[in-house]
Amino acid sequence: MKIIISPAKKMKENTDDFPADKLPQFWEEAEKLCEEIRKLSFEEARALWKCNEKLARLNFNRFAQMELKRAAAPALLAYEGLQYQHMAPVVFTREAAAYAESHLRILSGFYGVLRPFDRVTPYRLEMQAALQVGDKRNLYEFWGEKLYQAVLDEDRTIVNLASKEYSRAVEKYLQPEDRFITIVFGELQDGAVKQKGTFAKMARGEMVRYMAENQIGKLERLREFNVLGYGYAEEYSGEREWVFLRKAGTC
Numbered sequence: 001m002k003i004i005i006s007p008a009k010k011m012k013e014n015t016d017d018f019p020a021d022k023l024p025q026f027w028e029e030a031e032k033l034c035e036e037i038r039k040l041s042f043e044e045a046r047a048l049w050k051c052n053e054k055l056a057r058l059n060f061n062r063f064a065q066m067e068l069k070r071a072a073a074p075a076l077l078a079y080e081g082l083q084y085q086h087m088a089p090v091v092f093t094r095e096a097a098a099y100a101e102s103h104l105r106i107l108s109g110f111y112g113v114l115r116p117f118d119r120v121t122p123y124r125l126e127m128q129a130a131l132q133v134g135d136k137r138n139l140y141e142f143w144g145e146k147l148y149q150a151v152l153d154e155d156r157t158i159v160n161l162a163s164k165e166y167s168r169a170v171e172k173y174l175q176p177e178d179r180f181i182t183i184v185f186g187e188l189q190d191g192a193v194k195q196k197g198t199f200a201k202m203a204r205g206e207m208v209r210y211m212a213e214n215q216i217g218k219l220e221r222l223r224e225f226n227v228l229g230y231g232y233a234e235e236y237s238g239e240r241e242w243v244f245l246r247k248a249g250t251c
Helices: 027-038 042-049 053-065 082-087 094-103 139-143 146-151 164-171 197-213 219-224
Strands: 002-005 104-108 112-114 157-161 179-189 192-194 230-232 241-246
Touching: 002 164, 002 197, 027 053, 027 139, 042 053, 082 197, 094 104, 094 197, 104 146, 104 164, 112 146, 139 164, 146 164, 157 164, 157 197, 157 219, 164 179, 179 197, 179 219, 197 241, 219 230
Parallel strands: 002 104, 002 157, 157 179, 179 241
Antiparallel strands: 104 112, 179 192, 230 241
């Protein structure tokens, strides 16, 4: 079983808490993307990133100075944001960290697929960024089937905790024998399930932590997840989508 999650836009250097001992699987592809971004003017790069001037300048300089082989921050600790805060990998036990390394994969527009303790450097490149690389019109075409193949293991089961922007890079290539379960965290509004981004991000991180701390090996045990007021809602769930509902007003 593999668990897929999205990266976060904001990143930091963290080399103190856990060692990062491997280069990412697709670091050579990341080198190609780095070269393409270095060809851009500052204004072109800013348009690609769709961010303010301060953030654009920060990332423009990052790419100009980037040395991928010298990166030292473990991926799981390099990303910031609600999902990663609630995952709290910095307090993982050794067993939880080993579980994450075996089962968790971070999808990335720049690195493709990351294991938790792959060595990374801060960057900005969302999967939906309109970066053309050779005859590939965008990053979905650039990565093609590679991400799907990288997250597939022998039991062909994938727990999808990624946003649609990232999960579509895998979902497009699914085969009939694959089991791909998308987890939806929502609330009932007028009889319909509605997701709220902030709470969904928090819950995704909590579910990863729950799986790591409890060494979840059987998919069905995910239905026992009950954090932040969420509980499994069988009546709204299906074969490929498991819904967890949160009571309105729950903190």
